[in-house]
Amino acid sequence: MARKTQQISVTVDTRVLADVRRRLRSEKKTLSEYVSDALADEVRRHHLGHALDAFEREHGAINSLELTEARAKLRRKPSRRRAA
Numbered sequence: 001m002a003r004k005t006q007q008i009s010v011t012v013d014t015r016v017l018a019d020v021r022r023r024l025r026s027e028k029k030t031l032s033e034y035v036s037d038a039l040a041d042e043v044r045r046h047h048l049g050h051a052l053d054a055f056e057r058e059h060g061a062i063n064s065l066e067l068t069e070a071r072a073k074l075r076r077k078p079s080r081r082r083a084a
Helices: 014-027 031-059 064-076
Strands: none
Touching (some): 014 031
16 A cells, blocks of 8 residues: 655755765665655654653663663564565
């Protein structure tokens, strides 16, 4: 199913834009795809932050041992990231 899109106008630092465009040429990806993916990633991080805050309010702060164990588990499992 095709994603619904909306055209927008943004202002971007010239150097940042040039760097992104150089990388996108080699990746065969459009600037629109890149920006859309970056915004989607930011939305996911925002929601994850809220979920972690809620978890910690209920269960207490996540300690460094728990973080180390979680990172180790993530490294062992294949990525489940959805393709765009």
